[in-house]
Amino acid sequence: MSSENKKKEGLVPEPSLRRMxxxxxxxxxAKRRNQEFVSSTHIARDMGVDPTQVTKDxxxxxxxGKTRVGYEVNALIEVLEDFLGFTKLDKAYLFGxxxxxxxxxxxxxxxxxxLKIVAAFDVDPKVIGRSIEGVPIFHVxxxxxxxxxxxxxxxLTVPAEFAQDVAQLMAAGGIKGxxxxxxxxxxxxxxxxxxxxxxxxxxAVMFNRMGHxxx
Amino acid sequence: MSSENKKKEGLVPEPSLRRMxxxxxxxxxAKRRNQEFVSSTHIARDMGVDPTQVTKDxxxxxxxGKTRVGYEVNALIEVLEDFLGFTKLDKAYLFGxxxxxxxxxxxxxxxxxxLKIVAAFDVDPKVIGRSIEGVPIFHVxxxxxxxxxxxxxxxLTVPAEFAQDVAQLMAAGGIKGxxxxxxxxxxxxxxxxxxxxxxxxxxAVMFNRMGHxxx
DNA sequence: TTCGATTAAAGAAAATATTCATTATTATTT
DNA sequence: AAATAATAATGAATATTTTCTTTAATCGAA
Ligand SMILES: NC(=O)c1ccc[n+]([C@@H]2O[C@H](COP(=O)([O-])OP(=O)(O)OC[C@H]3O[C@@H](n4cnc5c(N)ncnc54)[C@H](O)[C@@H]3O)[C@@H](O)[C@H]2O)c1
Ligand SMILES: NC(=O)c1ccc[n+]([C@@H]2O[C@H](COP(=O)([O-])OP(=O)(O)OC[C@H]3O[C@@H](n4cnc5c(N)ncnc54)[C@H](O)[C@@H]3O)[C@@H](O)[C@H]2O)c1
Numbered sequence: 007m008s009s010e011n012k013k014k015e016g017l018v019p020e021p022s023l024r025r026m027x028x029x030x031x032x033x034x035x036a037k038r039r040n041q042e043f044v045s046s047t048h049i050a051r052d053m054g055v056d057p058t059q060v061t062k063d064x065x066x067x068x069x070x071g072k073t074r075v076g077y078e079v080n081a082l083i084e085v086l087e088d089f090l091g092f093t094k095l096d097k098a099y100l101f102g103x104x105x106x107x108x109x110x111x112x113x114x115x116x117x118x119x120x121l122k123i124v125a126a127f128d129v130d131p132k133v134i135g136r137s138i139e140g141v142p143i144f145h146v147x148x149x150x151x152x153x154x155x156x157x158x159x160x161x162l163t164v165p166a167e168f169a170q171d172v173a174q175l176m177a178a179g180g181i182k183g184x185x186x187x188x189x190x191x192x193x194x195x196x197x198x199x200x201x202x203x204x205x206x207x208x209x210a211v212m213f214n215r216m217g218h219x220x221x
Numbered sequence: 222m223s224s225e226n227k228k229k230e231g232l233v234p235e236p237s238l239r240r241m242x243x244x245x246x247x248x249x250x251a252k253r254r255n256q257e258f259v260s261s262t263h264i265a266r267d268m269g270v271d272p273t274q275v276t277k278d279x280x281x282x283x284x285x286g287k288t289r290v291g292y293e294v295n296a297l298i299e300v301l302e303d304f305l306g307f308t309k310l311d312k313a314y315l316f317g318x319x320x321x322x323x324x325x326x327x328x329x330x331x332x333x334x335x336l337k338i339v340a341a342f343d344v345d346p347k348v349i350g351r352s353i354e355g356v357p358i359f360h361v362x363x364x365x366x367x368x369x370x371x372x373x374x375x376x377l378t379v380p381a382e383f384a385q386d387v388a389q390l391m392a393a394g395g396i397k398g399x400x401x402x403x404x405x406x407x408x409x410x411x412x413x414x415x416x417x418x419x420x421x422x423x424x425a426v427m428f429n430r431m432g433h434x435x436x
Numbered sequence: 437t438t439c440g441a442t443t444a445a446a447g448a449a450a451a452t453a454t455t456c457a458t459t460a461t462t463a464t465t466t
Numbered sequence: 467a468a469a470t471a472a473t474a475a476t477g478a479a480t481a482t483t484t485t486c487t488t489t490a491a492t493c494g495a496a
Contacts, residue, residue: 024422031404053406091428109324189246191268201427207239212416213306
């Protein structure tokens, strides 16, 4: 297979990466309360996680804590935002301006986390030519002509049956990271990162756990 | 601590639960192609996962496969949808009809996956009294008066700083499952399930992996 | 029928992630 | 100045998840 010999040593564990934005949110609240330092112990207690997990997660970044004091809040916020790629703004194309795609276009929160949607693509004549929140919608066929090297991120919100095809189109057009909201597992070469975000998956977990609590 | 002695034997692993909706999507496409049976081998190859992982994941449901044949597509779809709680419609309240909350209200996809938002709550006078896609928006203070036993799910899309407070309000009002879109870790008793869905977390993972591919 | 190939299922092994235990450091108190 | 307590950091142990291996079943071809 294709990725067998790719060493993944040095890769930050995905669970750690997923927790980091939570630390960031916590730290921003701490900053509001004018806390200058915050310790792993306190973060852990407030967030309901293990204290050593906090230190271990943070050890992947460049931050160093001070014994008996903790981490400097401002410094840690900066380091985390930078480490997570939230400081530099990545441009993104959106594919599929339907129900979910629209939602993402209307959503202003993403800008603060390093992502700016600059154009959308669809096949429905009813939406092509329109603009949503200042983002123009083109026909997918226009994508190939645009090929902007500065846009490396693509958001995939087309119906499941077209997901693989559109993903291939994206890859061919130079997209290096696909944020995949469809429940389809995309098959592409190793040079393109596919990040699955299936809301249904989270729903499924919640329903399952709710069923267990009742017992 | 509080959940230490709670046996979690018998709990379906979260990674397995998260994969199940992907299988479901795959199966629905297979059904469209009029496939009557599909084997774990083929599912695995098409989806780019390990074949034994597929059988192991499916073994948590009631389905049994046929040696040398595979699983019956229709039966497996039914079993999975039922197992994941997508067949019965759960009513839900939404807390925070802002940017993301609006997106979810406009989103018609959720109905098909067992979730129906029946009312929204906010504190902003500009939105209270209005309706979005037929869902009325009330002031949060109205929530306590409503206390509908049939609504056990709450969707949390308020600003981070109010997340914990609103979550407590939800729990006090009888909500048993909180779909938490804020990056805050909610602290509540064991009788309430909190399902975190932080879009930023997924973004963070994608950015990180993209940085590594460049090397 | 007999053989070979394909598969589900279940258990073993390996890899990964989390939690625990230890050590060294340093603010604060005595 | 010495003792104490709180903490970061690191390595060990444990738990969880994934992958590998084996077994038994059965379809289709010879
Ligand atoms: N709606 C939800 O709640 C939700 C939640 C999570 C995931 N998803 C997933 O996101 C995807 C989209 O869902 P939705 O509800 O927005 O569907 P939708 O039908 O509302 O939107 C899909 C859009 O994609 C466009 N499209 C179709 N083919 C295309 C192509 N080849 N190139 C570009 N655009 C194309 C359609 O014209 C449409 O506008 C689905 O895969 C769905 O499973 C949806
Ligand atoms: N917008 C995004 O892209 C995005 C993505 C993922 C997660 N989130 C998270 O979701 C949350 C909401 O984000 P947003 O962008 O929609 O923010 P927003 O400010 O647009 O919306 C928040 C809404 O909550 C309401 N609200 C405030 N206090 C409330 C209370 N006590 N009870 C009920 N409602 C209250 C506000 O009036 C507002 O309408 C945030 O925590 C954010 O981090 C946002």
